[in-house]
Amino acid sequence: MKIKKKGVGGNSDSPCLISEGTGVIVAHHGIAVDILFASGDKQMVKVKRNSGHVVGDNVVVEEQRLRRLPRRTKLCRRDSRGSVRIVGANLDVLGVVVAPMPLPTPGYIDQAIVSARQASLNPVLVINKCDLKDAKTFVEKLITTYGGILEIFVVSAVTGEGITDLELFLGQGFRSFFVGITGVGKSSLLNTICPALDLRVGDLYEAGNRGCNTTTVSTLHSLPGGGELVDTPGFNEFGLVDISAQDLAGYFPGFEEAMESNCHFRNCRHRTEPGCVVANLVADKRISQERYTTYLEILDQLDAGDARFKTRR
Ligand SMILES: Nc1nc2c(ncn2[C@@H]2O[C@H](COP(=O)(O)OP(=O)(O)O)[C@@H](O)[C@H]2O)c(=O)[nH]1
Ligand SMILES: [Mg+2]
Structure with missing residues (x-):
């Protein structure tokens, strides 16, 4: 169903194909990565543990070292230790x-x-x-x-x-x-x-x-x-990274309609501020209480500087 x-x-123009000489990382083993080239050849290259290369990265191999090409998108999460x-x-x-x-x-x-x-x-x-x-x-x-x-x-x-x-x-x-x-x-x-x-x-x-x-x-x-x-291996935590309260609300599933209008205060956090569009939609039952409560719980964790959400300097 x-x-x-x-x-x-979605981006239907995803460049799955890569140009000759450039490879894409198709597996990450911690201390080595597998690279697939446009020719169909595969090569394993050793990397440092903290190299920052991830699966999906486009790379050029130069003398057994990797030069990473700019990323189109990058998905991040914060683990249970805050990293x-x-x-x-x-x-x-x-x-x-x-x-x-x-x-x-x-x-x-x-x-x-x-x-x-x-x-x-x-x-x-x-x-x-x-x-x-x-x-x-x-x-x-x-x-x-x-x-x-x-x-x-x-x-x-x-x-x-x-x-x-x-x-x-x-x-x-x-x-x-x-x-x-x-x-x-x-x-x-x-x-x-x-x-x-x-x-x-x-x-x-x-x-x-x-x-x-x-x-x-x-x-x-x-x-x-x-x-x-x-x-991927299972991630039991999907902590947010570098997100403001405004962005949290902007991306929060269920708040789409609210985000089309402006709250009275530009920096509204959608808690108890007067003229809040989210609170009005909750009162009108167009945002469910469950959605709102979940949003507030995540916002509380952000505000409390929970290790899973905190921005490290
Ligand atoms: N009943 C049922 N079991 C499933 C289904 N998909 C996976 N499993 C079982 O769930 C367990 C974990 O599956 P796995 O694919 O290793 O999960 P992963 O850790 O998310 O990759 C295995 O015992 C699978 O046989 C499903 O659609 N129905
Ligand atoms: Mg698995």
């Missing part, structure tokens, strides 16, 4: 993968969407494991919250339900990136779309139904139906 959003974004991580470069689409088991951590979906929009990526929601018996309520709740805001794909990597719609979407020439906590089925989805890959898939721990992290490196794959997809 595919739920369309109002007005579709900023660049997760991928030159991406078009962020697929936020969730499942009824293991459940996403609180705020995960919204922070991933806000981060994607901040980085000029088109976020979409991929609800996997719709074959599970408790999936229905979970799917309905997400459709109530995000339907009409984002494109939503309800899929099962096991039964194949919804996979064709997802493939058609990814095949539009996008470079997409799947994020989601460990165990939601990112690698399984990629295996279903691209059976030749045979990526390792993890079992769920019995206790707590958390996944074990079998995917240890980020890898970029060309899909048989077109487009490219990055498989």
